[in-house]
Amino acid sequence: MVLSTLEELSLATDVLVVGGGMAGAWAATSAAEAGAKVVLVDKGYCGTSGVTAAAGPGHWWVPPDPPAARDAAVANRVTSGLGLGEADWMYRVLDQTWRTLPTLARHYKFGVDDEGRVNYRAVRGPEYMRALRQQVLSHGVTILDHSPVLELLARSDGSIGGVRGQRRQDGGRAYRIEAGAVVLAAGGTSFLSHLLGSRTNTGDGYLMAAEAGAEMSGMEFTAAYTIAPAHSTMTRSMAYSFATYYDADGRELDIPFGPDQTIRLARALQRGPVYCSLHRLPDDIKARMHTISPNVPLVFDRWGIDPYRDRFEVTLHNDGTIRGIGGVRVHDVDGRTSVPGLFVAGDNASREKVAGAISGGGNVNSAWALSSGVFAGRAAARLARSAKRSGGRLRPLGRVGREPRRVAKTVDLAALRDGVRAEMHPFEKSLFRTGQGLAVSARVLEEFWTELADHADTGTIASRETAALLATARWSVATAAARKESRGLHRREDFPSRDSGLAVRLLSGGLDQIWVAADGAPVDAKSGQLEAAS
């Protein structure tokens, strides 16, 4: 298998999985179970990287019996999805999650509740990802850790036939992997907010898919935010369901637990610092907090704060496409994209068809990551088996941040990243959107993009990450500008109500020229009225 030269490590496989989070690990497992030779590569370490690893994902979990329960769950979700969800996909995801999750019992000790029943749906992130790594290895999958993929490779017919990347703990040595099919499971992005576990999630999978010719869908739904103690990453919200909030003068704020809690909190934060107390959390829960979510009390303990008596300052971190929605458009529940040989899973894929226009956080995201991983792995294995390997040359698809359009010169990548943060995180730009504000963001991001595309030539991990962040931010802003209404996670101050004519998914894409179009519209609509000013 190894045809390595000193310069470039070279491998060949049937299925190549990019990303070793929940979705990638399940994809590798199912591809291997389908008989494929599998290689999985992660930017960090499969087992600790990705947003599942430090969290505690609850899965969307409804047993098939009684059937009415699933019907009710699906009907509810279709309603709350505000026109963008699809019942068929929801049934498929529910069923696959219910079948697959318990199979991890060989590697994961599922919790047992006070009545002695095994609970499968709520898992602890660190143990879950450690178990998934063990499962992947037990199937004979080759894992390359600390090996970010930098670009896809295409065959002469445009289908995807491999990747190129860099091994960052091996002196930055380049690697190249030829594959029968590629599954992108590189996660979403929170645009470098301090969302727990999201540092390696810079949207690389979106950029690579777009360079291959795939479209994005739902990129306007990036306005999810999660509470955390100020200066911390601990965006785990359970305890805050019982929170009481105060302003700087100690006056209690009216921020009840419920659907508009984030909005109220954001408005309060725009007025000044907000403090929180968890004294209302029931005593029996307080006593077990360290075994429910061990990292949550850790933060308070180290700061010498008693969260059940003291008031502590809180903030909101942006979730981007991680607890928000948006990603590569999928043509079938099996993760097929519009590019032959390229599959997507998890946050790398658009979850609108199961989550709709609202967040999939809380349970749908995990069920999607798991089941889309299983589906995509299986489909990729099937394709890899049937694909005729031409043996022809593979063409690298990476462009921005690899070869300058104009003259190469030093680009301040840190400044560009901070620029992305400054457009994507502030509430007044992302949560309370206006047409005017979005137009300004679009112009600013465009300038950054031009700077990077014109001058960056290094093709380093950092320059590719920056390109991915910028591309993702531009699709998000352009799509938000095109959706002139408020729907779910997308709020427009200048269009506060829902427009029934816009109960459609919005596709977006393009690199130097961004386009936005309604899903299902004829192709030439790409240049029609929905096109965002770029």
Add this chain to the structure above:
Amino acid sequence: MIELIVADRCTDCGTCVEVCPANVLDAGQGGLPILARVEDCQTCFMCELYCRADAIYVAPDCDRRVTVDETEVMASGRLGQYRKHSGWDEWWDRFPNEQWLMETVFRRAGEAAAQAKVTSADVIRTK
């Protein structure tokens, strides 16, 4: 961010270098791992969880460096606390995984919120 590796405890097993998702550490030359890129630390506490020697301390501050006093941290009992409460390794039978209680908490919070609404509506009506 990761602020401290206690030399007396570190066994130089290399695990923290391997598992850090953000590639913050470099292997030392036959000694302590080196905190090579602390500014990349994502404050996920994974290095602590995987450190069987309980030699690593991560400060909760994700956006600023803080000074950490080794003697104080040693005395505080905080080294290894996350691994212990997570029931890892030798702690497996004493600290059960109770993640499943999360959904109970959300349900009770929802009920409490609904109750509070009813109560305040009642107050308004009787006023």
